[in-house]
Amino acid sequence: MAEALRIGIAGLGTVGASVVRVLSEKASELTRQCGRQLVVTAVSARDRSRNRGVDVAAAKWFDDPVELAKSADIDVFVELIGGDEGPARACVKAALEAGKHVVTANKALLAKHGVSLAEIAEKKGVLLNYEAAVAGGIPIIKTMREAMAGNSVTRVFGILNGTCNYILTRMEAEGLSFEDCLKDAQRLGYAEADPTFDIEGNDTAHKLSILTSLAFGCKISADDIYMEGISNISQADIRAAGELGYRIKLLGVAQQTDSGIEQRVHPTMVPTASVIAQVHGVTNAVAVETDILGELLLSGPGAGGNATASAVIGDIADIAKSRPGFQHGPVFGRPAKELKPYKRAKMRAHEGGYFIRLTVHDRVGVFAAVAKRMADNDISLESIVQHAVGTEENASKTVILVTHETTEAAVRKAVDGITKDGHLTDKPQVIRIERAG
Numbered sequence: 001m002a003e004a005l006r007i008g009i010a011g012l013g014t015v016g017a018s019v020v021r022v023l024s025e026k027a028s029e030l031t032r033q034c035g036r037q038l039v040v041t042a043v044s045a046r047d048r049s050r051n052r053g054v055d056v057a058a059a060k061w062f063d064d065p066v067e068l069a070k071s072a073d074i075d076v077f078v079e080l081i082g083g084d085e086g087p088a089r090a091c092v093k094a095a096l097e098a099g100k101h102v103v104t105a106n107k108a109l110l111a112k113h114g115v116s117l118a119e120i121a122e123k124k125g126v127l128l129n130y131e132a133a134v135a136g137g138i139p140i141i142k143t144m145r146e147a148m149a150g151n152s153v154t155r156v157f158g159i160l161n162g163t164c165n166y167i168l169t170r171m172e173a174e175g176l177s178f179e180d181c182l183k184d185a186q187r188l189g190y191a192e193a194d195p196t197f198d199i200e201g202n203d204t205a206h207k208l209s210i211l212t213s214l215a216f217g218c219k220i221s222a223d224d225i226y227m228e229g230i231s232n233i234s235q236a237d238i239r240a241a242g243e244l245g246y247r248i249k250l251l252g253v254a255q256q257t258d259s260g261i262e263q264r265v266h267p268t269m270v271p272t273a274s275v276i277a278q279v280h281g282v283t284n285a286v287a288v289e290t291d292i293l294g295e296l297l298l299s300g301p302g303a304g305g306n307a308t309a310s311a312v313i314g315d316i317a318d319i320a321k322s323r324p325g326f327q328h329g330p331v332f333g334r335p336a337k338e339l340k341p342y343k344r345a346k347m348r349a350h351e352g353g354y355f356i357r358l359t360v361h362d363r364v365g366v367f368a369a370v371a372k373r374m375a376d377n378d379i380s381l382e383s384i385v386q387h388a389v390g391t392e393e394n395a396s397k398t399v400i401l402v403t404h405e406t407t408e409a410a411v412r413k414a415v416d417g418i419t420k421d422g423h424l425t426d427k428p429q430v431i432r433i434e435r436a437g
């Protein structure tokens, strides 16, 4: 049997401790699958005295993860600290420069420094594996990088944040407000004490930026993502979506267009009958559309110790099975030096259907004025309905419009016009409709 693969793990929190536990519980099965033992020889975390529920006594302890990364005691360095700078970046860089294979679950780090780290890995002839960084346990990286060779991707989209999907699912199922669902998500440990990063779309954007690079062979560009979160989604939107045959999901979407690549994260209406609309709660899903394969959708657990450990261990097992001296495939599917610059398509050029919900004064001529603004901007309507709301003294109406395919620029102009006309009693709501099978 080949020599044991010596693993160094930096970070023994939710994911790190699960990785250690599963490696120990599944040791003989993994040895059979990989043809060699997988042994944790060194670890690092901040607090050496903390009880983590796993036994790391046999592993050498490092206070400094950078020292662990360079240590002669390891063949593979596993980074499970988190963060796009600081110790995580320093130790991943140090490990690659020292010629160690690296496994990481750190989307924030890859979204910011993925390309430069890939350049080092490729120069050194080592692997930089990151399956757990996007959609947790779902093997989407391997699927896109290896199993879909030769396919040209036209669009990739997904539910990439379990917290948002949990909130939207409960809002719809139980008629609760966004705020109440967020509080429950925090109580159950699905949302951080400061949930901004999840609910405003940043976490989805990080993951999307990695998928975009794999899909279109371009450099990662996480700063170039159009982003809207879910905090202004109301029960009125959820109910109207249901009546129209749609469900609201926070999607990350990357799409090749004539003017460049669209990367966008925003609440989206998807047809209730579509497969992605059936993805509920904290579950994640990624759909990839290609010329050869058509549309593929993978769904599964996107976070949590066990699910994330599953992806991390899959990455470690690939390294255990790789042959010494073998030229490894490039980190983002194409050599890092050959990744194209990212060309951003203007959001105003986005084409699609739109849901527009307007709360207007209940007076003669408003409905006609709204319809005229739409027509003036060449927006053709699939449907327009109005409901009475408010009190007798303060009467207002909700007007709900669903457009046929149009442009973002036209919709913004029309809604700005309606706002200037002075007909609105509340902020207009605009939600993009996404085609989904």
Ligand SMILES: NC(=O)c1ccc[n+]([C@@H]2O[C@H](COP(=O)([O-])OP(=O)(O)OC[C@H]3O[C@@H](n4cnc5c(N)ncnc54)[C@H](OP(=O)(O)O)[C@@H]3O)[C@@H](O)[C@H]2O)c1
Residues within 6 Å of the ligand: 010, 011, 012, 013, 014, 015, 016, 044, 045, 046, 047, 048, 050, 063, 064, 065, 079, 080, 081, 082, 083, 087, 105, 106, 107, 108, 132, 133, 136, 302, 303, 304, 305, 308
């Ligand atoms: N949790 C998930 O479900 C999930 C899913 C997908 C991806 N990820 C990614 O996985 C990574 C880890 O997440 P997590 O949830 O496991 O985080 P976590 O529970 O906060 O654990 C972080 C670990 O890093 C250690 N650490 C922090 N600073 C350190 C330093 N300077 N030197 C050495 N160790 C240090 C901490 O040590 P102490 O324990 O001593 O404080 C802790 O063990 C992140 O990149 C995250 O985005 C997580």
